[in-house]
Amino acid sequence: MDRKALDCIRDTLFMLLDEAKTARSAVLDRKGNEDKRFAVYRGETLVEILHTWANQVKTFELDVELGEAYVELRKFLDEAGMP
Numbered sequence: 001m002d003r004k005a006l007d008c009i010r011d012t013l014f015m016l017l018d019e020a021k022t023a024r025s026a027v028l029d030r031k032g033n034e035d036k037r038f039a040v041y042r043g044e045t046l047v048e049i050l051h052t053w054a055n056q057v058k059t060f061e062l063d064v065e066l067g068e069a070y071v072e073l074r075k076f077l078d079e080a081g082m083p
Helices: 003-029 036-059 068-079
Strands: none
Touching: 003 036, 003 068, 036 068
């Protein structure tokens, strides 16, 4: 696969992981707040998106080429209870 394409995929995965981690932190920080519901939905949506990405990366056998990005993605999903 083209190096530029892999770099783009890797950058996108790291960006989404950062967003998902931020969303998870926001949920923990907002316990008892009215706007918690939005943060929960946002976090759940990001986890679903990342799960889809993980499946596609594995399907197209890009997991090895993505290296650390895929390892971090799997670690995050495992912690979120996503197989």
